[in-house]
Amino acid sequence: MRKGDSPSQVAFRMGVTVSTVLGYLYRQAGEGKIQRSDIILSIPRQTRLAVEEALNRVRPPHRPYKITRWLKKRHPTVNRDDVQIYLNLMGSGVQFGDLYESIREIEMLLHSITKKTLIGKYGDAWWRKAVPQKIRVECVQRREMDDLPADDPFSYTNFIDMKKILSENWTELAEKLPEEVVRDRKEFLSKLDKLNGIRNAVMHPIKELPVSDEMFEFVRHPQRQLTAPQREVTWHTLLSNIRVDSSVQ
Numbered sequence: 001m002r003k004g005d006s007p008s009q010v011a012f013r014m015g016v017t018v019s020t021v022l023g024y025l026y027r028q029a030g031e032g033k034i035q036r037s038d039i040i041l042s043i044p045r046q047t048r049l050a051v052e053e054a055l056n057r058v059r060p061p062h063r064p065y066k067i068t069r070w071l072k073k074r075h076p077t078v079n080r081d082d083v084q085i086y087l088n089l090m091g092s093g094v095q096f097g098d099l100y101e102s103i104r105e106i107e108m109l110l111h112s113i114t115k116k117t118l119i120g121k122y123g124d125a126w127w128r129k130a131v132p133q134k135i136r137v138e139c140v141q142r143r144e145m146d147d148l149p150a151d152d153p154f155s156y157t158n159f160i161d162m163k164k165i166l167s168e169n170w171t172e173l174a175e176k177l178p179e180e181v182v183r184d185r186k187e188f189l190s191k192l193d194k195l196n197g198i199r200n201a202v203m204h205p206i207k208e209l210p211v212s213d214e215m216f217e218f219v220r221h222p223q224r225q226l227t228a229p230q231r232e233v234t235w236h237t238l239l240s241n242i243r244v245d246s247s248v249q
Contacts, residue, residue, distance in 0.1 A: 004152065006047075006079070007039065035102070037216060041213065043082045044082065050075040051083055056210075096202055099215070100202050100203075101203050102223045108160075111157070114166065114178070117173050127154065131154070131165055138161070139154065147235060153188045180225045195222065
């Protein structure tokens with residue numbers, strides 16, 4: 001699926017049913033190894049656009065059989081299984097939920113790496129020595145306005161704040177950040193402004209902003225950069241377990 005095959009194509013290659021493939025993918029999503037939006041985005045873009053067109057053209061209620069019948073006449077080449085999967089998974093609930101999880105992971109990783117690194121260099125004085133005064137003041141103000149305030153004012157930094165902190169402490173942080181992030185420093189930092197905007201949109205769903213493929217891919221790129229070392233460790237662990245299981249058999 002990560003190589004570009006849709007669930008129906010995976011099923012065909014493996015010689016199993018689509019429901020078997022979906023059962024496995026849903027289990028992977030439940031274990032946190034993939035996101036449900038990964039399944040959505042694996043479905044060909046032309047299929048997803050065709051379904052969206054059908055939803056706009058077919059009169060409600062949007063029963064699956066009505067959508068499928070409309071597509072059969074106007075887009076006969078789209079795969080029915082992929083259409084059904086998209087209809088089952090599509091919706092702002094899945095999309096915004098997964099975007100939130102991706103953004104949350106980026107924030108948590110950046111905060112953790114930054115705080116640990118700066119404490120290692122400056123000790124308890126890291127907050128005053130490494131964080132610009134303007135950001136410190138704004139974080140304290142945000143905490144004062146919070147009905148359930150956190151103990152650490154650093155918790156109130158946003159992506160724009162983190163961009164400034166990272167820029168001013170790059171020499172120290174570069175030793176702890178993933179190699180791909182360090183190599184693409186300018187590009188990575190430039191994305192934090194847009195990430196902040198997407199985060200605000202996700203946290204205010206009442207605005208009903210559309211979620212696009214481009215938005216997903218934009219968020220996924222820095223997420224992949226930051227989690228690459230973790231994925232590598234997980235992959236090697238998995239291979240080791242497979243080798244152990246094989247030797248036992």
